[in-house]
Amino acid sequence: MSATESTILWIYVAIVAIWPIRLVVLWWILRRQEFLDESAPRFELTEAPRVTAILPCKDEANYVGNCLSSVASQSYPSLEIIVVDDRSRDGTGEIARRVAGGDPRIRVVTIEDLPPGWTGKTHAMHHAAGLATGEWLWFLDADTLHAPDSLSILMEYGRKQGADLVSLLPELRCETFWERVVQPLGGIVLMQSFPLTVVHRDSSPLAFANGQYILIRRTAYDASGGHAAVRERFVEDIALAGRVKSAGYRIRVALVRGIVTCRMYAGLGQLVRGWSRILYDALDRRASRLVLRLLDVLVFCQAGHVALLASLVMLAAGLAPALAWRLLGLSALHHALMFLVFRMIYRTSVPGSRYAALFPLGNVVIDAILVRAIRSCLTGRVTWRGTDYGAGDRAMRRPAEAVTPGGNEVYHAET
Numbered sequence: 001m002s003a004t005e006s007t008i009l010w011i012y013v014a015i016v017a018i019w020p021i022r023l024v025v026l027w028w029i030l031r032r033q034e035f036l037d038e039s040a041p042r043f044e045l046t047e048a049p050r051v052t053a054i055l056p057c058k059d060e061a062n063y064v065g066n067c068l069s070s071v072a073s074q075s076y077p078s079l080e081i082i083v084v085d086d087r088s089r090d091g092t093g094e095i096a097r098r099v100a101g102g103d104p105r106i107r108v109v110t111i112e113d114l115p116p117g118w119t120g121k122t123h124a125m126h127h128a129a130g131l132a133t134g135e136w137l138w139f140l141d142a143d144t145l146h147a148p149d150s151l152s153i154l155m156e157y158g159r160k161q162g163a164d165l166v167s168l169l170p171e172l173r174c175e176t177f178w179e180r181v182v183q184p185l186g187g188i189v190l191m192q193s194f195p196l197t198v199v200h201r202d203s204s205p206l207a208f209a210n211g212q213y214i215l216i217r218r219t220a221y222d223a224s225g226g227h228a229a230v231r232e233r234f235v236e237d238i239a240l241a242g243r244v245k246s247a248g249y250r251i252r253v254a255l256v257r258g259i260v261t262c263r264m265y266a267g268l269g270q271l272v273r274g275w276s277r278i279l280y281d282a283l284d285r286r287a288s289r290l291v292l293r294l295l296d297v298l299v300f301c302q303a304g305h306v307a308l309l310a311s312l313v314m315l316a317a318g319l320a321p322a323l324a325w326r327l328l329g330l331s332a333l334h335h336a337l338m339f340l341v342f343r344m345i346y347r348t349s350v351p352g353s354r355y356a357a358l359f360p361l362g363n364v365v366i367d368a369i370l371v372r373a374i375r376s377c378l379t380g381r382v383t384w385r386g387t388d389y390g391a392g393d394r395a396m397r398r399p400a401e402a403v404t405p406g407g408n409e410v411y412h413a414e415t
Contacts, residue, residue, distance in 0.1 A: 008323070012307055016333060036168070038258055042156055043152045048155075050133060051135070051137075053071050053080070054128040055081065055084065055140055060142035065096075067140075068081070068096055071146060075151075079151070082106075084109050086121075093110055109128065111123070111127060118231045125236075132218075138151065139211065139215075140213050143264060150259040157254055165216045166254070167209035167251070169255050178268040180355045183264065183271070184348075185345070186275040186366065207246075211237030220247070230243065238282055271369075280376045280382065283373075290370055291374060302360075302367075304331050305360055308334075346359075
């Protein structure tokens with residue numbers, strides 16, 4: 001082989017050599033990570049602190065009924081529930097009130113407008129927190145489902161850990177092809193920047209929480225400034241966790257099995273828009289950090305596909321056979337190692353997943369997500385849930401809907 005061919009080969013060897021390290025590190029992390037399931041201990045103290053569940057909803061008619069039913073069915077004895085119908089156009093509030101029935105624990109609040117400087121979700125949760133009477137606030141997303149003992153299990157986990165904020169990474173409910181292929185990869189791109197082994201170190205400033213499920217002590221929420229302090233963030237959960245930890249409070253994040261599930265996005269378009277928004281804000285709206293994530297995928301994953309294709313073309317054309325055979329062998333090893341790593345990732349996010357072999361297709365979608373997030377950094381604009389947000393600009397809002405009759409409260413935000 002020529003010097004150039006040898007250089008190419010050694011560069012590729014170095015790329016492939018990363019994967020055994022990743023495999024061992026991921027195996028070690030998952031071995032140490034605690035998973036909470038139905039066998040986990042429940043909160044059994046006589047005096048159970050009051051918890052306020054806060055469910056912000058914007059156009060969640062497909063999910064709010066089942067989610068609210070699962071929250072109302074909790075075995076935890078001291079619970080109130082506030083559902084925030086935030087400018088919905090699809091009957092979300094009506095469904096919530098119908099499911100609530102005569103349950104005195106449930107209040108449905110309607111918000112008609114979005115004040116400047118806020119994202120919709122932060123504003124909805126801030127308003128609900130002002131109405132809450134609980135010693136703990138339980139923020140959750142409408143696309144989650146909860147086993148009857150999930151709150152009791154997480155309260156006990158937080159008590160044992162001495163945590164003031166408890167969050168979790170739920171199992172993903174994936175019902176379409178693209179969800180099954182892409183969702184686990186979106187999660188791992190995010191968690192590369194927020195390894196839980198570091199988040200759990202009280203001495204580390206790194207903080208993380210998942211807004212699909214956050215259980216926070218009211219005193220910690222107030223001391224950190226609450227959602228008012230992160231009002232402009234699209235990924236308010238991580239920003240709030242950072243303020244909580246910097247204020248001296250303890251954070252813990254658990255992985256769960258069978259007690260909480262979440263369906264984040266229902267199709268390819270939602271996946272791309274949603275994950276680009278998450279990564280844009282979670283990585284501090286810095287294009288440089290997103291470019292590094294994109295290069296990680298391109299160099300350490302997709303270089304293997306290029307090497308495999310190049311080696312086959314070279315062999316078919318009779319070009320540099322020595323290099324071609326070595327590239328073919330290395331690319332086969334590369335793909336085998338990647339598959340082992342991604343199989344662990346897929347099965348952690350979606351137990352029993354059989355889609356790990358399609359990670360090359362998922363990586364292409366991740367490329368598109370990261371490029372879209374980088375574009376948001378450059379333009380400063382994000383569109384989410386029908387609202388356009390511009391950097392430093394007022395939120396451009398849809399016209400307010402008429403108030404829906406039927407016993408709900410109405411909040412007129414200042415503009």
